[in-house]
Amino acid sequence: MRPSPAQIAxxxxxxxxxxAIVLIPILWMISLAFKPYNEWQTAATGVHWWPKNPTLGNxxxxxxxxxxxxxxxxxxTAVRPIFASxxxxxxxxxxxxxxxxxxxxxxxxxxxxxxxxxSVLQLRLFPPLAVMIPxxxxxxxxxxxxxWWGLSLIYTIVTLPFxxxxxxxxxxxxPLEIEEAALVEGCSRFxxxxxxxxxxxxxxxxxxxxxxxxxxxxxxxMALLLTRKDWVTIPxxxxxxxxxxxxxxxxxxxxxxxxxxxxxxxxxxxIQRYLVRGLTFGALKQ
Amino acid sequence: MSASRKERDAAAAKLSLEKxxxxxxxxxxLPAQLLLVFIVxxxxxxxxxxxxxxxxxxxxxPWYMAYESWNWFANYSDLVQDSRLWGAIWRTLLIVxxxxxxxxxxxxxxxxxxxxxxxGKTIFYTLLLMPMMVVPAVVGYMFxxxxxxxxxxxxxxxxxxxxxxxINWLNDVNLAMVAVMIAEIWEWTPLMxxxxxxxxxxxxxxxxxxxxxxxxxxxxxFWRIVMPRMKTVIIIAxxxxxxxxxxxxxxxxxMTVGGPGVAxxxxxxxxxxxxFQDLEWSYVASIGLFVLVALxxxxxxxxxxxxxxxxxxxxxxxxxxGGALALQEAK
Amino acid sequence: xxxxxxxxxxxxxxxxxxxxxxNLTIPDKSFVALLGPSGCGKSTTMNMIxxxxxxxxxxxxxxxxxxxxxxxxxxxxGYVFQNYAIFTHMSVYDNLAFGLQVRGLPKAQIxxxxxxxxxxMRLEDRLDWPSGxxxxxxxxxxxxxxxxxxxxxxFLLDExxxxxxxxxxxxxxxxxxxxxxxxxxxxxxxxxxxxxAMSLADHIAVMNRGVLQQYGTPADIYSRPANxxxxxxxxxxxxxxxxxxxxxxxxxxxxxxxxxxxxxITDDALRQAxxxxxxxxxxxxxxxxxxDLVPRAATGLGLQLEVDLLxxxxxxxxxxxxxxxxxxxxxxxxxxxTQELEAVTAIPPQAACRLFDRRDGRVLGGx
Numbered sequence: 001m002r003p004s005p006a007q008i009a010x011x012x013x014x015x016x017x018x019x020a021i022v023l024i025p026i027l028w029m030i031s032l033a034f035k036p037y038n039e040w041q042t043a044a045t046g047v048h049w050w051p052k053n054p055t056l057g058n059x060x061x062x063x064x065x066x067x068x069x070x071x072x073x074x075x076x077t078a079v080r081p082i083f084a085s086x087x088x089x090x091x092x093x094x095x096x097x098x099x100x101x102x103x104x105x106x107x108x109x110x111x112x113x114x115x116x117x118x119s120v121l122q123l124r125l126f127p128p129l130a131v132m133i134p135x136x137x138x139x140x141x142x143x144x145x146x147x148w149w150g151l152s153l154i155y156t157i158v159t160l161p162f163x164x165x166x167x168x169x170x171x172x173x174x175p176l177e178i179e180e181a182a183l184v185e186g187c188s189r190f191x192x193x194x195x196x197x198x199x200x201x202x203x204x205x206x207x208x209x210x211x212x213x214x215x216x217x218x219x220x221x222m223a224l225l226l227t228r229k230d231w232v233t234i235p236x237x238x239x240x241x242x243x244x245x246x247x248x249x250x251x252x253x254x255x256x257x258x259x260x261x262x263x264x265x266x267x268x269x270x271i272q273r274y275l276v277r278g279l280t281f282g283a284l285k286q
Numbered sequence: 287m288s289a290s291r292k293e294r295d296a297a298a299a300k301l302s303l304e305k306x307x308x309x310x311x312x313x314x315x316l317p318a319q320l321l322l323v324f325i326v327x328x329x330x331x332x333x334x335x336x337x338x339x340x341x342x343x344x345x346x347x348p349w350y351m352a353y354e355s356w357n358w359f360a361n362y363s364d365l366v367q368d369s370r371l372w373g374a375i376w377r378t379l380l381i382v383x384x385x386x387x388x389x390x391x392x393x394x395x396x397x398x399x400x401x402x403x404x405x406g407k408t409i410f411y412t413l414l415l416m417p418m419m420v421v422p423a424v425v426g427y428m429f430x431x432x433x434x435x436x437x438x439x440x441x442x443x444x445x446x447x448x449x450x451x452x453i454n455w456l457n458d459v460n461l462a463m464v465a466v467m468i469a470e471i472w473e474w475t476p477l478m479x480x481x482x483x484x485x486x487x488x489x490x491x492x493x494x495x496x497x498x499x500x501x502x503x504x505x506x507x508f509w510r511i512v513m514p515r516m517k518t519v520i521i522i523a524x525x526x527x528x529x530x531x532x533x534x535x536x537x538x539x540x541m542t543v544g545g546p547g548v549a550x551x552x553x554x555x556x557x558x559x560x561x562f563q564d565l566e567w568s569y570v571a572s573i574g575l576f577v578l579v580a581l582x583x584x585x586x587x588x589x590x591x592x593x594x595x596x597x598x599x600x601x602x603x604x605x606x607x608g609g610a611l612a613l614q615e616a617k
Numbered sequence: 618x619x620x621x622x623x624x625x626x627x628x629x630x631x632x633x634x635x636x637x638x639x640n641l642t643i644p645d646k647s648f649v650a651l652l653g654p655s656g657c658g659k660s661t662t663m664n665m666i667x668x669x670x671x672x673x674x675x676x677x678x679x680x681x682x683x684x685x686x687x688x689x690x691x692x693x694x695g696y697v698f699q700n701y702a703i704f705t706h707m708s709v710y711d712n713l714a715f716g717l718q719v720r721g722l723p724k725a726q727i728x729x730x731x732x733x734x735x736x737x738m739r740l741e742d743r744l745d746w747p748s749g750x751x752x753x754x755x756x757x758x759x760x761x762x763x764x765x766x767x768x769x770x771x772f773l774l775d776e777x778x779x780x781x782x783x784x785x786x787x788x789x790x791x792x793x794x795x796x797x798x799x800x801x802x803x804x805x806x807x808x809x810x811x812x813x814a815m816s817l818a819d820h821i822a823v824m825n826r827g828v829l830q831q832y833g834t835p836a837d838i839y840s841r842p843a844n845x846x847x848x849x850x851x852x853x854x855x856x857x858x859x860x861x862x863x864x865x866x867x868x869x870x871x872x873x874x875x876x877x878x879x880x881x882i883t884d885d886a887l888r889q890a891x892x893x894x895x896x897x898x899x900x901x902x903x904x905x906x907x908x909d910l911v912p913r914a915a916t917g918l919g920l921q922l923e924v925d926l927l928x929x930x931x932x933x934x935x936x937x938x939x940x941x942x943x944x945x946x947x948x949x950x951x952x953x954x955t956q957e958l959e960a961v962t963a964i965p966p967q968a969a970c971r972l973f974d975r976r977d978g979r980v981l982g983g984x
Contacts (some may be wrong), residue, residue, distance in 0.1 A: 011399050020394055025428040025472065026416060032431060042529050076364055101319035110311025111373035119322050126581055127533040129557040130574035133336060133567050137349045157325045160318065168600035189303070189310050220423040220536045221554075235423030239540055250431070257424040268419035269412060276484045279477060282523050284484055492702035495669055499696045500716035500767060503782050510715070514706040 026261075032254035033058055037069050058255035062241075078256055080230075081237035085260075087148055087234065092155025096212050097155065100163025105193055108171035108181075116164065121281065124161040132225055139156065139226055144270035146228040154226060155216045158283040162278060163212050169282035170204030171197065188201075207274040214264040234260045337361055342565050352568065361572035371573060373548060374556035382531045383554065383598025385470045389527060390520075392471070400479075401486050418476045426540030429469035430456070433541070459549040462542050466550050469509070469537045474530075479525055485519030486512065521592065526577035532581065553577060618647045619668065619679045619693075619770040620805050626675035628661050628827075633693040636659040637827040638675070643820070643942055645680075648797050648804045650818035652811060654850070658827040659807045663773050666805065667694050678772070692771075695764030695802075699775040701756045703763075705749035709740060712748050712759055716767035732963060736764040737799070754785045761793075772797075772804045790816055811851050815839065823847050826955060840904070842971065845978035848902050856947065857908070857945045859901040859920075860975060863891050872901055876941035877920040884967035890982025891972060899981065902971040908947040910955065919962035920945065924955055934974055938963060 028049070035051040035058075046239070065074035075238040102250065107116050135154070136145070144150025174197055182196045200206075223233040232240075238256045241249050268275065277285050338359065341352035357546070400411060403518045417425065432439050433455035443451040455465045463586060497507045535554040538544060544551035544559065551559070557577075567611050621643040628636040636658040642676050643649045651659035660789035664670040665677060668689035676683050684692055704936060705774045711718075713734055717727045735741040738758040741752065751759060764772065777793070778786045794817060797804050808814050814821050822836060824844075825828040831843040848856040861872040870882045870891045880901075882888045891899070913921065922938040922945060927949065929935075936947040936955065945963060955961065972981040 003469060008404070011404065013412050015396075015399055019410055021472070022414055022417055022476070024438070025425075025432055026420065029424075029428045032360065039293050040435070048437070049440050077336070099317040099321060102314040106314040107310040110307045110314075112308055112311035113315035113319065116315060116318055116322075119326070120318065123322075123325070125529055126560060126578055127557075129533075129535065129554040129561075130577040130581075131325075131329055131333065132557070132561065133571040133574060134332035135325070136337070136561075137332065138329065157321055160321060164318065183303070187444070189306050208395060210299075214419070216419045217399070217421075220421075220539075221348075224539075235536075236420060238424060253427055257421075257427050261420045261424050263420060265416060265419045268415070272412075272415070275415070276480055280522050280526060284481060284519060490702065492698045492700060493704060495667075495689075495699060496696065496702040496763075497704070497715070497719075499667060499692075499694060500719065500763070501690045502715070502719040503690065506719045510719075511704065 011146055027252045029257055032052070032251055033258045034255075037251065058093065058251040059259075061249075062252050062256055076229075078234070078237060080258075080260070081232050081234050082188060084148065084151075084227075084231045085176065086235040087215060088151040088155060088231065089213055089219075091148070091152035092159065092216045093213040094210055095156040096159040096163045096211050096216075097167070100160055100208070101167045101205065104164050104167035104172050107167050109193075117168070120161040120164045123157065124281075128158070128221060136225060145226055146230050148231050151223060151226055151231055151233075154222050155219065158219070159212045159215050160221060161281065163208055165210065165281035166208045166274075166278055167201070169277060169285070170201040170208075174200050205275075207278070209270040210267045210271045211274065211278040214267050217260075217264055307541060320595070323343060331569045333575055336568050336574055339568050341568045343567055344565055347585050351600060353412060355568075362576070363378050364569065365572055369552075370551070371556060371606075374551045374553050377550065378532060378534065378552045378554075380463070381470060381534055382528055385467055385474070386524060386527045386531055387477045388467075388471045388484075389478045392475045393482050393523075394611050395481075396475070396479045397483040400483050414479060417473045418480075420473075422473065422536040423540055425469060425473045426537040429465065429537065430541045433465045443610055455545050456542055459546055462550050466538055466541055469541060470531070470534065473537065474527060478527065481519060482516070483522040485516045485523075488519075489515050491590075525588070620681070621771065621803060621805070622678040622681075623662075624676040624678065625672050626662070626665065626677060627952075628665060628670060628672045630656070634639060634827050636665070636672075639827075639829055641822055641829060643803060643805060645803055646801055647795070648806065648817060648820045649820045649822060650806045650808055650813040650814035651822050652808055652828075652850075653822060653824035654809055654927050656826075657824040659809075659824050660775060661827075662824070663696075663805060663807050664777060665772055666771065668692050693769050695767065695769035695772045697757075697760045697772075697774045697777050699765055699777070699779065701760035701780075703748050703751070703756050703759060705747075707748055708736075708744070709746050709748050709751065709759060710744040712739075712763050713744075713766055715763065723800075723861075730809050734762045734766045737765075737796070742882060753780055754782070754789075757767065757781060757789065761796065765796070770802060772800070772802045774806045776808055777806070779810070793817060799964070811853070815851070818977075823850060825850075825894055838967065842902065842939075843980050845900060845902070845973050848971070852904065854905050854946045854948065856902045856904050856971075858973070859903070859945060861899060862897060863894055863897045872899070874901070874920055874940075874943055877922055877943045879917070880965070881917050882919065882967065883918070884970070885969045885974065886982065887970055890980075893982045894972065894974065896974075896976070897963075898975040900973040900975050900978070901965070902973055903965040904969065905935070905946040905948040907966050907969045908945070909966065910947055910949065910961050911964060912962070913960040914962050916962060916964065919964040922961055924957050924959045924961060927955070927957055 003219075031049060031051055034056070036053050036055045037057070039048070039051060039053070057067040057069065060077040061070060061074060062148050065077045085190050101112065103116050103120075106113050139145050139154075142150075144153065177191050178200070179196060184194045187195065193259075218235075219233070220224045220235040223231075223236045227233070227236065234256060238253050238260065241256065332538040336349060336352055336360070338357065339352040339359050340355035340360075341349060347354060347356070392532040396414065400407065420428075431437060434440075435452060435454050435457075439455070440453055443453070453461065455461045473551070493511055494507060497511050502510065533554055534552050535558070538550050538552055538555055539558070541551045548556075557573055558572055560566050560573070623639045626632065626636055626639040627639075634975050639658075639662065651662060653659050656802045661670060665672050668684075668687065672685055673818045677685055679692070704715065709716070710731060713725050713731045717730060731744070732741065733746055736911070738761065740755065740758055740762060743755060748756070748759060749863075761762065761774075761777070767981060774793075778789055781789060790813065806814070806818060818835060820832065821835055821838050822832045831838055832846045833841075839851055845858055848858060859874055862881070864871045864873050866881075870888055871879045872882065872891070873879045876969075882891055909919075911919070920938075920940065920943070922940045922943070924936060925939040925944075926937040927934055928937065932951050933952055934949050936942060936949055938945045938947060938961065947963060949955075973979060974981055
């Protein structure tokens with residue numbers, strides 16, 4: 001039964017409305033990222049949705065520390081935070097996926113480590129700030145505050161629940177018979193995992209990596225707590241971006257926000273098929 | 287003779303395989319287990335210890351010497367009377383109570399619009415997922431910009447109100463909370479939408495048709511066919527968002543830093559401020575433990591409630607699988 | 618009670634025409650099977666009756682009034698889906714009661730009606746069960762009962778027996794006939810199984826690629842196929858279709874089957890058919906069951922063949938015959954005494970033969 005024209009129209013109106021609400025904040029920030037200094041403060045120029053004199057100055061400033069029209073130069077550019085974000089998010093992701101994959105396979109196949117599924121889920125249940133004091137003490141004691149390895153390690157732990165549960169659902173989908181056949185052929189148990197099962201969940205591993213990377217890349221709190229200067233990540237740097245003379249560097253923050261937002265959006269869209277699974281720890285599949 | 291020997295050999299081989307598997311399994315699970323001990327067992331003990339002292343990093347003594355300022359449960363009795371903490375708890379709950387249902391209803395509404403296919407579906411679907419992919423800290427900043435006194439929100443209100451609007455969103459004790467909630471709803475409605483749409487798409491089309499052919503109208507189909515099948519999905523979505531909303535920090539911190547005053551201070555924000563502004567680490571440790579215990583009780587209660595209530599549906603669910611299996615076999 | 622009429626009914630999905638100008642009348646209280654291979658448009662036709670699909674063109678009339686614009690839930694059509702579409706989250710009782718509950722009937726009335734239908738369907742001791750725990754056979758009965766309870770004037774069944782095990786299928790076949798008689802409804806039944814269609818339906822509509830091939834009683838369709846498609850599709854083994862040429866020798870027409878020899882036409886109807894042929898190239902259709910096999914004899918009425926293979930199937934034997942490129946099957950009694958490689962003559966009883974035009978496969982000489 002085809003819906004009536006009125007129903008179709010209503011649906012489009014609602015959907016377009018929702019899409020507009022979704023896009024307005026994003027577009028406003030993008031527009032700001034290309035606005036020159038004198039257009040940041042709407043009080044002076046009035047609200048205008050499109051930059052009158054579009055410029056790449058904001059990007060230039062955060063990368064080189066200088067731009068036309070701004071006297072004060074930036075002595076700490078965004079280059080290092082971007083590198084820090086990339087490095088720690090990647091390292092944390094790789095470790096989380098390795099540890100999660102191994103654990104997930106053990107639980108999925110060997111009926112050992114029965115505590116793991118719920119324990120890792122608990123990691124996600126509690127607010128990180130509620131356990132931050134001992135973590136900060138430990139990190140300080142081990143000399144891991146404001147280091148790349150310290151941040152990568154906490155990222156590994158924070159995203160372990162996701163990598164573990166996601167990989168577990170992927171392993172659960174591989175029929176036991178395939179492994180049994182390989183075992184009969186005389187493969188050792190680890191070889192079966194390495195040569196038979198792992199290649200079968202390649203797509204799953206890839207999407208898990210991307211998903212976990214997005215989570216790590218999106219982190220703000222951990223970096224805020226465990227870094228000081230050398231290894232601050234993009235969000236921390238972005239939020240602190242201000243100079244003594246110019247105050248809040250609105251356009252630069254927007255430019256940086258845009259840079260920070262692009263990778264997760266692209267990666268997220270590329271693994272759309274697995275988003276539901278990832279976000280619900282594998283409880284639901286699309 | 288040889289048959290029984292073969293059996294024995296087979297049994298022995300199976301046993302040794304099982305042994306090998308268990309060994310390998312434990313080995314493979316070891317890194318995850320070690321990480322858990324490292325991040326759960328050890329810190330919890332440490333937190334319990336520190337929370338029973340007056341220790342602060344300003345003291346100049348290492349944390350393990352904290353016993354020098356042993357105070358038993360002084361921190362905990364302070365905590366009970368800490369009105370700022372209870373205020374933060376109340377505000378956090380308020381955010382959960384307002385935002386999660388709002389996200390749910392909006393997400394469900396959107397999902398119903400997307401069940402059948404229509405031209406442009408993929409594009410709109412993709413665009414609607416954007417908010418949850420944009421980094422949360424960036425979302426905070428986006429809404430910080432939007433809610434400036436001379437920002438676009440006031441501009442839009444001005445257009446509709448017919449005069450310039452000068453609402454000071456982020457500096458108003460009541461409106462700051464509204465602004466923060468709007469940001470939260472904006473960011474996480476897509477997640478509800480995504481999950482609920484997956485659930486809705488899972489409702490068998492034939493059953494919807496059958497209901498319709500039996501004379502059920504849209505309302506009856508929704509309540510009698512769609513909702514019962516969506517139960518699990520809805521519970522998962524609500525639990526997920528509730529748990530995450532209880533931790534709310536990024537958007538609040540960037541939009542208002544908990545202000546004006548403490549008007550938008552959540553539990554996480556309060557803990558953060560006590561940690562970094564006041565450096566009262568032992569007190570923060572006690573708050574953290576209190577929150578952990580409270581949330582565990584809440585989670586336990588929730589699980590108990592769900593298990594108790596869902597005993598019957600659970601039977602039906604397994605029965606469903608049975609029936610589906612039978613159908614598959616028949617085919 | 619309803620008579621269903623299709624007038625120029627057409628359904629297109631993009632460039633694909635699923636149903637092409639279907640004209641058909643299904644009489645009130647009749648039991649009609651839509652029969653055809655998958656993709657022939659039979660399910661689409663059914664969905665259009667139910668209102669699940671909207672026709673691209675043409676009309677569907679229930680008792681003379683066009684119902685194309687009538688919404689799906691007001692058509693008074695009962696539909697039993699191929700997978701039964703049981704509401705597995707409900708009990709058997711709630712499944713049966715669903716159609717009445719959504720109409721807001723009083724509880725007592727619903728209760729009585731459910732009991733009555735449950736008894737008819739022999740589900741009375743299953744009412745409290747979660748419907749998901751039923752066996753497939755019971756699900757089938759539940760699906761029929763659930764549709765029957767609201768007393769639809771038209772009952773549609775989509776391959777209702779295809780999921781059942783063989784024994785229960787036999788049982789359900791007769792059961793369906795009883796049910797139809799008891800409910801006195803117009804039943805339309807979609808199937809790809811010709812035996813099911815033959816044994817159940819009053820009338821069969823054979824469809825292929827969206828086009829109605831033939832509409833008639835099972836006996837009619839079996840013995841008087843309208844074209845080679847119907848001839849091939851109905852019957853197992855299907856009708857022998859023997860390419861041949863019409864030749865004349867004096868006054869008599871002969872069918873020349875190459876190396877297998879020639880058959881002089883003696884039957885009037887067949888002669889008329891041969892004379893109606895637009896070209897000499899025709900196809901002779903003869904059912905394997907009616908073929909007479911005799912020891913090799915030059916009768917001028919038979920085909921000279923060799924027994925290639927004997928295939929015993931239960932009480933009967935399929936005899937594979939061949940001569941050059943011509944392959945013919947005959948079905949004979951189990952006790953039929955013949956041996957492989959034996960030379961025989963196959964005599965087609967000409968009254969039971971059909972001639973088809975070789976170009977378009979249509980039967981020659983009218984129905």
